[in-house]
Amino acid sequence: MSDLPRDPAFDNTIALLREGYRFLPDRFRRLDSDVFRTRLMLQPVVCVQGEEAARLLYEGDRFTRKAALPPTTLMSLQDFGSVQRLDGDAHLWRKRMFLSLMSRARVRALGDGFEALWRARMEDWARRETVALFPEVTDLICRAVCDWAGAPLDEAEAQRRAREFGAMIDGAGAVGPRNWRGLMLRARTERWGRALIERVRTGAVAAPKGCPLQVIAFHRDQAGELLPAKIAAVELLNVLRPTVAVDRFIVYAALALHEHPGWRERLASAPDAVVLAFAQEVRRFYPFFPAVGGRAREAFEWRGRRFAKGAWFLLDVYGTNRDPRAWSQPEAFRPERFLEAEASAYNFTPQGAGDPASGHRCPGEPITLELMGRALRLLTREMTYEVPPQDLTVDLGRMPAGPASGFMLGRTRPCAPAERDPS
Secondary structure, eight states, X not given: OTTSOBOSSSOOHHHHHHHGGGHHHHHHHHHTSSEEEEEETTEEEEEEOSHHHHHHHHSTTOEEOTTOSOHHHHHHHTOTTSGGGOOHHHHHHHHXXXXXXXXXXXXXXXXXHHHHHHHHHHHHHHTSSEEEHHHHHHHHHHHHHHHHHTOOOOHHHHHHHXXXXXXXXXXXXXXXXXXXXXXXXXXXXXXXXXXXXXXXXXTSSOOOTTSHHHHHHTOBOTTSOBOOHHHHHHHHHHHHHXXXXXXXXXXXXXXXXXXXXXXXXXXXXXXXHHHHHHHHHHHHHSOOOOEEEEEESSOEEETTEEEOTTOEEEEEHHHHTTOTTTSSSTTSOOGGGGTTTOOOTTXXXXXXXXXXXXXXXXXXXXXXXXXXXXXXXXXXXXXXXEOOSOOOOBOTTSSSOOBTTOOEEEEEEEOOGGGSOOO
């Protein structure tokens, strides 16, 4: 690796935390290369960007996700024993469990529940002068996904779980108090999940057949053994928490409607394909997860260079979604690009790359698109609102990012039936 371009800093951990999503793209531009080496947390790392790099990390089984994330991020988002830490046949076996939960009928059922909760909440929003959309959507998704998963929540539990899931996601990209809070609340959520698993297994709780709680509680590994209750609880959270994280995409979608009002008018009567294209462009354009890591399972060659077993690679997710080699006008918000087939499984990477059935790409993207589509239709067809003056800047130095104000709505009211678009 000695001939790779190198950032001159001895260690860039503080720079990464300070610069956030800009850290990797800025250095690729500065070094005029889509690969460079540096140190993070005093460890050597190869940073890569683009479609070819995404293929490298996601095609086949060359990389493991073990030791590929800082421990605090791992414990906030996945924890030890989760599917993302498995490799080979063990990973594929566990992944099939998750994919079994993503049938079209099941995903639609989650969307139905989310939409029903949103519609009911609009009456409350109409009585308030202003509404912060971000925490509202966090709460709505949390209630909807827990009910869908077979773990319905009472009012106190719903508020508690939404707070916990939100803290886990918010703390994953930080060090210090924000991360510590997320880890503390995750421990409480894991205890809740473990108790649920144990009660389902003993029959004290009746989980509907085929719901995530029932499927995960009774999933057997390749040796025919039930998962330990702690690991099963981790995997239950790996369904619930990423679904709650769709709150950011939905708030970004509302921001995009505000920043591009012509699209708000167009989506009010657009077919599903156009709504989907808009949702996909939101996922490409706005910052979500900044990077994904992997460690080489064996020594290998790439671009004429030899990399050792254990070599740490970091793929720039944010930059790959804006790579001018793959995207026309990458800094412009253009949903039409998803009607023009610019995207591939390796240049469009908001939740990983490749095939979710055979690799480490997130299996939950159908849920993401279902919830975003429902929210976009509700925002453009089922309610009216104003966007009062507020700070809508998105700080790329903060991971994960989002509009500073949480996206405030004013003068919100549901549309009367006669006002709704007939489509």
